[in-house]
Amino acid sequence: MRLEKVTALVTGAGSGIGAAVSSHFRREGARLLLTGRRERMDIVQPDDVYVSGDLNDEVFVASLAEHAAGAFGSVDVVVINHGLQASSPLTEMAYDDAKNVLHSNLLSAFLVMKHFAPLMPAAGGSFVCVSSRLGMVGMPGEVLYSAAKGGLIMLAKGAAIEWAPRNIRVNVVAPGLTATPIIESAFRRRSDPEAYRRERESQIPLQRLASPEEVADAVLFLASSESSYITGAVLPVDGGYTAF
Numbered sequence: 001m002r003l004e005k006v007t008a009l010v011t012g013a014g015s016g017i018g019a020a021v022s023s024h025f026r027r028e029g030a031r032l033l034l035t036g037r038r039e040r041m042d043i044v045q046p047d048d049v050y051v052s053g054d055l056n057d058e059v060f061v062a063s064l065a066e067h068a069a070g071a072f073g074s075v076d077v078v079v080i081n082h083g084l085q086a087s088s089p090l091t092e093m094a095y096d097d098a099k100n101v102l103h104s105n106l107l108s109a110f111l112v113m114k115h116f117a118p119l120m121p122a123a124g125g126s127f128v129c130v131s132s133r134l135g136m137v138g139m140p141g142e143v144l145y146s147a148a149k150g151g152l153i154m155l156a157k158g159a160a161i162e163w164a165p166r167n168i169r170v171n172v173v174a175p176g177l178t179a180t181p182i183i184e185s186a187f188r189r190r191s192d193p194e195a196y197r198r199e200r201e202s203q204i205p206l207q208r209l210a211s212p213e214e215v216a217d218a219v220l221f222l223a224s225s226e227s228s229y230i231t232g233a234v235l236p237v238d239g240g241y242t243a244f
């Protein structure tokens with residue numbers, strides 16, 4: 001098992017990519033602390049610890065870290081997966097919505113890093129941040145999300161250098177369009193869902209969406225000792241979208 005004796009926090013674990021990461025990590029032997037805003041998570045298993053709350057709130061993040069210290073002593077792996085997409089033309093986006101996107105994708109990631117790095121053991125640890133292909137390229141209607149996910153990449157790179165002397169690795173997975181429930185329901189809301197899906201797929205070199213499990217495979221690699229000499233890296237899992 002690739003995560004035997006490893007303790008791990010997964011944020012936004014209740015659905016989509018976070019649920020797939022949790023399932024991969026459990027299969028590989030990790031002990032899991034899961035978190036998200038919803039009060040209950042269907043995916044939580046008897047051996048998991050689940051704590052609900054808002055990661056935009058530093059008081060909650062600090063209490064989550066205390067919980068982790070009490071339950072596990074130390075935390076080896078932290079997957080910062082939670083996030084929020086908000087689409088709007090730039091000139092029509094309300095300032096409060098813009099702040100929410102930046103908080104939910106970037107500043108909350110900073111809070112998790114700040115409060116969980118001190119819990120990593122003396123031998124080191126691994127952070128994996130889930131950014132997006134839109135952290136590397138722009139897209140109309142997604143400007144604030146892109147800015148937040150691009151900021152997350154630079155947060156990870158800076159932290160990777162700052163914490164390298166402690167052997168804390170910090171890496172990024174940048175998924176392309178992934179067939180998670182939130183994306184599938186957005187497709188269903190279109191007047192012709194199948195035509196819309198084909199159009200979106202045609203923009204991707206591999207001509208299809210990722211599955212949440214394919215993204216979780218990359219997260220698992222960067223979390224495990226198989227990537228022991230990789231830090232500050234961005235791994236696109238986007239079917240070639242950013243290869244253009």
Ligand SMILES: NC(=O)c1ccc[n+]([C@@H]2O[C@H](COP(=O)([O-])OP(=O)(O)OC[C@H]3O[C@@H](n4cnc5c(N)ncnc54)[C@H](OP(=O)(O)O)[C@@H]3O)[C@@H](O)[C@H]2O)c1
Pocket residue numbers: 011012013014015016017018035036037038053054055056081082083084085104108130131132133174175176177178179180181182183
């Ligand atoms: N699906 C895609 O096509 C795609 C592509 C590129 C990148 N991504 C990124 O991949 C990650 C997972 O996406 P997904 O599609 O699996 O989305 P999702 O199903 O909406 O999952 C996001 C999770 O984040 C949690 N969350 C959001 N804001 C939070 C906050 N302030 N505090 C605590 N939890 C919070 C949500 O928890 P609750 O539901 O409990 O509120 C939710 O479980 C996100 O960072 C997303 O930006 C997704």
